[in-house]
Amino acid sequence: MTFQNKISINGNTFAFEPGETILEVAHRNNIDIPSLCHLKGTTPTGSCQICVVQIAGRPDLATACSTPAENDISVLTESPRVIASRKNTLKTFLASGNHNCAVSDSYGKDWTELQLKVQKDDESKELCPVWGDCRLQDLAYRYQVTGNRERITEFPYKMETVNPFIVRDFSRCILCGRCVKACREIQVNNAIDFNTPEHPSKIIAKDDQALKDSDCVFCGECIQVCPVGALVEKDIRYHVRQWDTRKVRTTCSYCGVGCQMFLHVKDNRIVKVSGVEGVEPNHGSLCVKGRFGFNFVHSQDRLTMPLIKENGKFREASWEEATNLVAEKLKAIKSKNGPDAIGVLTSARVSNEENYIAHKFTRAVLKTNNIDHCARL
């Protein structure tokens, strides 16, 4: 520990590296400073004001994500002033749009009125589509905040549903800018931005067009980082609730990057895919195929039974019959024409274990080296 670089957080002293922010030092030491707009790997802006902390001797609260750690400063992360500020910020967010998650207001008349309005906007009788899977809701619960909206106003921007993958619900957008950072700084697709830098009121794609007509390539990184219900996968919006699913971590089956992904499974069906954050090689990023191209798994066209061709037509067969036939045929050809009259195309699509077995089968059972796969194609 270098003597010069020490900071006090909630009365405990920690070392820091020059250039580290207060938030980074805190997280590294398992101190939970809540944040909303902060997105790892991107330029911190402090715009949401949730991560404010109190620094002794300074008149204003500072945003921990964008304030560098300094020597000998003393930081409080949950002081009464900090908590009051966070509550105020959360209240403003909750009052700003269709946040009908029941923490938004008490169960009085206002809430009912809001719910009725949102039901109309959403064409659904349910609560918010990301209920239970929302950072804003979590924080509202943590700080016991309700919305206290003065009046329910019509929201100026219509929901966008005209692309196959992403629903953009501006009424739930809190303009935190995480999606913009994800698009511009992580995926670097530069498809979306704030409508104006000064007082933004909307996230737009290319001169405020629909995503499908912009540079968007539907990687869906914006959905993954959205802390509220503004960006949701179209297929599952109001159809699948997070608590109905279980997540299984696996490796993407498309290109050779090997992105780590979670398959979200409900009733033996994959309903959603998300990137695994914080691990190599993709750190949560996916592409359009990885995130949205999973329908083939449950396609009606999947083969389900062994098939044997007879008189030019396939008929269903038992495994016993089919594998016997293959074994007999291969044995016959091997003894009549020699092992090298047989070839095996193994696959760049199947697992290492399966390629190994195909390789062993070809060399040790068929006794030929005629094995290859589509590496060349």
Added chain:
Amino acid sequence: MTNTIADVETADAILLTGTNTTENHPVLSTFIKRAVTKRGAKLIVVDPRKIKLTEFSDQWLRPALGSDVAWINGMMHVIIKEGLHDKTFIEQRTEKFEEVKAVVEKYNPEKVEEITGIPAQSIIDAARTYASAKAGAIVYCMGITQHTSGTDNVKSLANLAMLCGNLGIYGGGVNPLRGQNNVQGACDMGGLPNVFTAYQPVTNDDVRKSLETKWGVTGMSAKPGLTATQMVPKAHDGELKALYVIGENPLVSDPDLNHAEKSLKNLEFLVVQDIFMTETAQLADVVLPSRCFAEKDGTFSNTERRVQRIRKAVEPPGQAKYDWEIICDIATRMGYPMSYNDPKQIMEEIASVTPSYAGITYDRIEEVGIHWPCPNPSHPGTPVLHTQQFPRGKGLFHAIEYQPPAENTDNEYPLYLTTGRVIYHYHTGTMTRKTEGLNERSPESFVEVSKQDADTYGIQDGAMAMVSSRRGKISVRVKISDKAVDGTVFIPFHFAEAAANKLTNAALDPVSKIPEFKVCAIKISKAA
């Protein structure tokens, strides 16, 4: 890849060629884009098409199709002439530099301009940028390998990297991007005709003997087998009688499909094991249903040699089985009992016969995958290859001359065709074309043509055109685009109903036996 995916972001210069990374490896392309936008890395794109990454590049060089050896030699010419090469690295780590020096001497920028169409000054600038970077990464894909000169192209890139001491260092390397999830693993696991697992030659008696002992068999063949691209003509000639195809669709992915189809029909026995009734499966005598990745436990090895877990998330449909289970069953019925409890047990056997996987266990890769070589259970894996020495000791320079592609344009077939993928689809489309949204974004095949070529041949944007080569013809929609260079059109190969590979040339690279998918001569006209 000699280096890792994350490592690409730390390069000071990136020479990117024959890879349309944003469409084929979108997540990897983010590392390249961030290297440029966040760290100010210099990006040199060498590609005949105006791909997305040209928007991020300092320099975009547009070579004539199949002229790669020439521009790479040209860059080396400039680097040596200007003394920008890494003399210490060449002296200590390589051999036969003098031979390369002698050959590239002839490739002055003016001569290279004649062959490649790349302006001489651009060659000089690119050479200086790459050579003066502290760490320079080379990234390439099938645009380099799918040529009759593919092996030469790869060796030339290796020459260039060695010349500048860009191997064995972070942020450097020669980095081929693998196009399929487990093409790396299929190669590692001996899914190749000339090698067993970990690239141990089938001709090596010791290795073969040791495997025979391990597997309890005798009489394994010492003769290298046929590549996929050789099996097809052998089937045509009647020498290959039976083919067992696992999860491949050669009737869309192979070159010169009309010929490939005739060949497969000539087989006495064709077994296809797949998740769908593919074009290839339709020709089969027996079709066996297998599980897809989401229904399997196991491992894939990615393009950076990282061995990673896959895990079963859902039950397979109907009676679909693990590919390994099916093969074991057939082996057993053929008189060689093969059985395993689970993929984990297979991995234990893999580790016991595969030096580069010897230290890999499921327990170790539960959270984060390991880069092979990983020779023992306490080895951390090898993110960057060749840091101390090359597998053969010293790095070998190869003096290589430019050879033109197998097929050139003429009066009858005046345009070049090159093929590839689009972002919304994958390979032969059997998976991605089952997702409605992806089809909505990219519903059908197209031929990407420059405005000038469209005018010359009287074809209109959005109309149908007939594209023919010496081997076949397809009807396909016209897309006039500034991505296309005059004289060259592009067609994606995903779409079986307008299969680009009916047109492509099956001429093979003499060493790797890769077909020349990236260059053939075609003509185009308004569809009748």
